[in-house]
Amino acid sequence: MNTHLLDSANLFWSSSSFLTSTTRSTKVLTNPKNPSSPLLLIKAAKKRSQNSAQSIQRQPKKDLSRILRTEAAIKAIERKANSTKYNRLWPKAVLEALDDAIREHRWESALKIFNLLRKQHWYEPRCQTYTKLLVLLGKCRQPKQASLLFEILRSDGLQPTLDVYTALVGAYGLSGLLVEAFHTVDHMKSVSDCKPDVYTYSILINCCTKLHRFDLIEHILAEMSYLGIECTTVTYNTIIDGYGKAELFELMENSFTDMTESGTCLPDVFTFNSFIGAYGNSGKIKDMEKWFDEFQLMGIRPDMKTFNILIRSYGKAGMYEKMGSVMEFMRKRLYSPTIVTFNIVIEMFGMAGNIEKMEEFFLKMKHQGMKPNSVTYCSLVSSYSKAGLLRKVDSIMRQVENSDVVLDTPFFNCIINAYGQAGDITKMGELFLTMKERNCKPDNITFATMIQAYNAQGMIEAAEDLENKMITAEGKPGKKLIGC
Structure with a gap:
């Protein structure tokens, strides 16, 4: 039986009819206060400048070339995937395109x-390929696709391996389907050579922490103990990090005690970062500093992530002198x-409204040869918008x-919000359409931002129309694996 993945008609962020109606609506949704406002078009990435003063801000040409080649390869193979006549392609081209799609987290393209x-x-079916795809579908929260992919694995005549089952556990668990994840683990116990191991249980624990189902962790640990499976440093780090992010500090420290008393699991820099990150993010600066010293006494050295955590924590607490001290220490x-x-x-000074300092570090960043990315520009736009400096948003x-720079949905949300708050509905609408051109899917934040802007301008009908389209889009059935 030939089974195919994905209905190609459902691969895009909205149906053609939705796009058409949105385009028609946007053409008439001009700002009544400024109907002649010019449209802003975000152009495609341009050719690199030969100017040496600018080139220091950009990636080497070979990096851009690699990105473009990767994109072109994936699209070329995708076009062939929609045809039934291509069955003798060069193996390297297909396999490299698949690996690129997986690495870029493009699950639709990968399938x-x-x-x-x-x-x-x-083609020779291999469990390793299925494992990679299942891991990707777990990260992208696509449990239905993962389930059907597992069925295709069996139709290819393969017997699932331990890695395949573990990836399936993660795909279910990360998508919030803990019942299915636990059932998969129970099933593994009855399959020869596929008994769940410490990695399987660590994945299950990670899923529980992300879903704040901390009540299940003790049950999992008890089951591991019964089966004679000892926790590793990774297992303890997963638990500690989960408790820390949920601000369950007592449980976090108790797990750390269990870790050190186990005799086989030593804390490492990941443990270090989880502790100071947990206390720093919650504003418990003294506890953060105490544990920073404690871990150094244990002989664990900080890494770049440690310093970044300290800088963010001091910045959020408004302790800018200490933030500078960390950079001087570095x-x-x-x-x-x-x-x-x-x-x-840049984000910390921007949030504090200190535009001068924010711009100082932005320039310093470029002078050191670092290329700003989408996150950088998002922080700048957000800060300028809050300060009412729309002229500088235009400059960005x-x-x-x-x-x-590769733009993403958060950046578009930020820039749409900036122009929406400034009342420039025309530019806001044009940017919304540009998202499709850049393969950025609008999310609930995008829609909510635009609806708020329309309402603020008295464009009630436009806001209701967009809200109805959002509801319709969310109500569409999900992409399905289909057979023929």
Whole structure:
């Protein structure tokens, strides 16, 4: 039986009819206060400038070339996947396109390419390929696709391995289907050579912490003990990180005690970062500093993530002198700030309304040869918007147009919000359509932002129309694996 993945008609963020109606609506949704406002078009990534002063801000040409080649390869293989005649393609091209799609977390593309892979005359089903796809579907919260992919694995004549089952557990658990995840683990116990191991249970624990089902953790640990499965450092780190993010500090410290008393699991830098991150994010600066010293006494050295956590924590607490002290500490010990470090500093000063300091670090970042990314621009736009500096938002948009930065949905949400709050409905609507061109799917934040802007401008009918489209889009049936 030939089974195919994904109905290609449902691959896009909205149906063609939805796009058409949105386009028609947007054409008439002009700002009554400024109907002649020009439209803003975000241009495609332009050719790199030969100017050396600008090139320092950009990635090397070979990096951009690699990105473009990857994108072109995936699209070329996808086009062939929609046809029934391609069954003798070059193995390297198909397999590399599949790996690229998986690495880029493009699950729809990955499944279409996998469909094409299965049609090839040289195709040999392997559990390793299914495992990679199941892990991807788990990260992308696609449990139905994962379930049907598991069925296809069996139709290919394969016996699921331990890794396949563990990936399926993660796909269910990360999507909130804990009952199915636990049932899968129970089933594994009855399958020869597929008994759940410590990694399987660590994945299950991770799913429980992300869903705040901390009541299930003790049950899992008891079951592991009964089966003679000992926790590893990874298991304890997963539990500690989960408790910490939920601000269950007593349970976090108790788990740390269990970890150190086990005799086999030693805390590491991940444990270190979980502790100071938990206390720092909740504003417990003294506890954060205490544990920072404790871990150093244990001989565990901080890494870049540690310093980034400290900078963000001090910034959120308004302790900007200490934030600077951390950066000075890094400089003296030859730790080079990363793009993440600069993004955090820019965000913190922006949130505080200190535009001058924010711009100072933005320039310093570029002078050090670091290329701003979508996160950087999002922080700048948000800060300028709050300060009422729409002229500077326009300046950021010009920078984006002249760069090859990869834009994402959060950036579009930020820029749409900026123009919406400024009452520039025309630009806001144009940016919404540009999202489709950039393959960025609008989310609930996008719709809520636009609806709020329409209401603020007295465009009640437009707001209701967009709200109805959002409800219709959310009510559409999900993508399905289909057979033929």
